[in-house]
Amino acid sequence: MLHETSSNPLSDQQENPEDVSSIDIQDSEEHEKESKIAVQTECLSVFFNERPALKDINLKIRKNRVTAIIGPSGCGKSTFLRSLNLMHEMTPKSKVLGSIKIHGNDITESNAVDVRKNVGMVFQKPNPFPSMSIFENVVAGLRLNGNNKKSELEEIVERNLTHAGLWDEVKDRLKSPAVSLSGGQQQRLCIARTIAVNPEIILMDEPTSALDPISTAKIEELIYNFKDEYSIIIVTHNMQQAARVSDFTAFLYLGKLIEFSKTRRMFTNPRERLTEEYVTGKFG
Amino acid sequence: MTGIETISGTPRNLARRKFVDKLMISLCVIAGIITILPLLYIFFFTTKSGLSSLNLDFFTQLPKPVGEEGGGMANAIVGSLILIGLGSIIGIPVGILAGIYVSEYSGSLTATLVKFTTDVLSGIPSIIIGIFAYGIIVLPMQRFSALAGGFALGILMIPTITKITEEMLRLVPQTLREASLALGVSRWKTTLFVVVKTASSGIITGILLAIARAAGETAPLLFTSFGNSFWQSSIDQPMAALPLQIFAYAISPYEDWHRQAWAGAFVLILLVFVVNLIVRYVTRNKFESSV
Numbered sequence: 001m002l003h004e005t006s007s008n009p010l011s012d013q014q015e016n017p018e019d020v021s022s023i024d025i026q027d028s029e030e031h032e033k034e035s036k037i038a039v040q041t042e043c044l045s046v047f048f049n050e051r052p053a054l055k056d057i058n059l060k061i062r063k064n065r066v067t068a069i070i071g072p073s074g075c076g077k078s079t080f081l082r083s084l085n086l087m088h089e090m091t092p093k094s095k096v097l098g099s100i101k102i103h104g105n106d107i108t109e110s111n112a113v114d115v116r117k118n119v120g121m122v123f124q125k126p127n128p129f130p131s132m133s134i135f136e137n138v139v140a141g142l143r144l145n146g147n148n149k150k151s152e153l154e155e156i157v158e159r160n161l162t163h164a165g166l167w168d169e170v171k172d173r174l175k176s177p178a179v180s181l182s183g184g185q186q187q188r189l190c191i192a193r194t195i196a197v198n199p200e201i202i203l204m205d206e207p208t209s210a211l212d213p214i215s216t217a218k219i220e221e222l223i224y225n226f227k228d229e230y231s232i233i234i235v236t237h238n239m240q241q242a243a244r245v246s247d248f249t250a251f252l253y254l255g256k257l258i259e260f261s262k263t264r265r266m267f268t269n270p271r272e273r274l275t276e277e278y279v280t281g282k283f284g
Numbered sequence: 285m286t287g288i289e290t291i292s293g294t295p296r297n298l299a300r301r302k303f304v305d306k307l308m309i310s311l312c313v314i315a316g317i318i319t320i321l322p323l324l325y326i327f328f329f330t331t332k333s334g335l336s337s338l339n340l341d342f343f344t345q346l347p348k349p350v351g352e353e354g355g356g357m358a359n360a361i362v363g364s365l366i367l368i369g370l371g372s373i374i375g376i377p378v379g380i381l382a383g384i385y386v387s388e389y390s391g392s393l394t395a396t397l398v399k400f401t402t403d404v405l406s407g408i409p410s411i412i413i414g415i416f417a418y419g420i421i422v423l424p425m426q427r428f429s430a431l432a433g434g435f436a437l438g439i440l441m442i443p444t445i446t447k448i449t450e451e452m453l454r455l456v457p458q459t460l461r462e463a464s465l466a467l468g469v470s471r472w473k474t475t476l477f478v479v480v481k482t483a484s485s486g487i488i489t490g491i492l493l494a495i496a497r498a499a500g501e502t503a504p505l506l507f508t509s510f511g512n513s514f515w516q517s518s519i520d521q522p523m524a525a526l527p528l529q530i531f532a533y534a535i536s537p538y539e540d541w542h543r544q545a546w547a548g549a550f551v552l553i554l555l556v557f558v559v560n561l562i563v564r565y566v567t568r569n570k571f572e573s574s575v
Contacts, residue, residue: 113470124459
């Protein structure tokens with residue numbers, strides 16, 4: 001809006017100190033279409049057993065961008081992520097306050113099943129369904145929701161496995177059990193399973209923390225390529241990973257949002273002292 | 285010198301430890317043998333006495349009156365199968381659903397209550413279950429019936445199936461439930477097609493064990509199914525069953541009937557043994573395919 005970046009003598013880069021919640025407005029590099037908001041949270045707080053795990057989070061997450069959530073253990077990263085697909089409904093004695101808007105619609109009162117079809121999730125440990133084959137895993141979400149047309153499913157399996165970079169490795173053994181794959185392959189299968197239901201947003205909860213470096217690199221490449229189609233929010237313990245894959249980074253500490261800005265800025269010139277101490281490894 | 289001895293232990297002390305070690309291992313081995321012996325003994329005797337009395341007639345003929353040679357237990361074998369079938373119709377769905385409830389909806393007061401109740405139920409003597417079926421079905425119907433027998437067997441099967449279902453479902457990692465929910469699959473479909481399906485071989489094991497157990501039960505049938513010397517296929521009539529027939533023949537004073545009882549016992553053990561083999565096969569499969 002203000003476009004004061006060009007006139008600001010203090011900033012040597014294209015960004016300037018922004019308000020945590022309004023970063024989107026001031027980014028001059030983005031044109032109108034791209035700067036749409038995928039997820040917006042207002043005063044989002046989560047309580048477990050009346051104890052707050054997340055306090056008043058206000059965040060605007062861009063569409064078709066990768067947003068990383070970093071912070072030390074127990075800071076509420078996963079709690080934040082899991083509130084976006086209403087996963088806390090499964091946890092007894094949990095309470096979610098505030099609003100979560102996905103593409104403008106408040107989901108907090110919506111049916112969780114519908115929300116989750118639009119907001120997919122990839123988990124920390126690869127978790128393919130052990131009772132199903134590779135093929136069945138990819139189409140599990142579709143089949144369990146009633147799509148059973150064989151020819152259609154075959155096409156979906158090929159497309160999504162290709163998309164997840166796994167097709168060439170498994171095309172000759174689609175009928176084998178999914179658990180016969182290696183850990184990295186299983187995680188890519190889980191990604192194929194997630195994108196097969198056509199979500200617009202993908203949540204990733206430390207998707208590579210159980211994987212070796214080569215598998216990690218493959219997943220990171222996928223994340224990078226996925227940007228055109230999906231808005232991705234990734235929780236990571238690994239700051240190098242956040243720096244490599246994300247466009248924006250949010251730093252959480254003790255359930256609070258400390259800083260949210262462009263990743264480049266976050267790691268080179270953070271606004272908050274706490275952020276700087278964390279990204280430079282002084283604590284965490 | 286004394287210092288070294290305290291560190292490594294005196295030789296006398298070491299000898300004592302070795303002795304205690306050997307003693308405990310021997311006790312374990314003896315206990316193990318004691319466990320195997322009765323089974324071997326039973327197996328040996330029923331095979332020895334039963335196999336000689338076993339012929340085709342035993343599987344095809346009705347029991348003959350005292351004094352007549354031959355005859356068989358065909359009606360009792362069929363009766364046992366019908367009774368087990370009836371028991372399964374009651375016991376398997378109730379047991380599995382209760383197990384799902386206790387595992388997937390744990391934390392609620394009712395779930396805790398159901399869990400506690402099935403634990404207590406599994407400890408109730410089977411004859412008491414028989415009396416219960418007598419009171420609830422035989423008395424109002426004014427006659428013994430296969431239905432009452434099947435009902436009693438079904439009640440007996442419930443705690444076993446519930447317990448095993450619950451334990452198997454608890455072994456399914458939470459992350460699988462979340463993975464399915466995160467795909468936009470509803471909770472009941474997740475439970476049925478992901479959680480129960482993943483645990484299915486374990487649950488089948490539980491069902492087979494419950495069936496094997498119910499197949500050999502005599503006490504709950506004594507005043508429910510009662511027994512019958514003739515063909516009977518209506519379930520509202522008294523029906524023969526292998527354990528009942530064995531009981532009746534074994535306490536009779538006739539040599540010929542004793543032989544038949546041995547043959548019946550042999551067939552019954554064979555039945556349970558076969559079911560157990562199936563159990564082993566299913567569990568073996570489970571460890572090969574998953575985990």
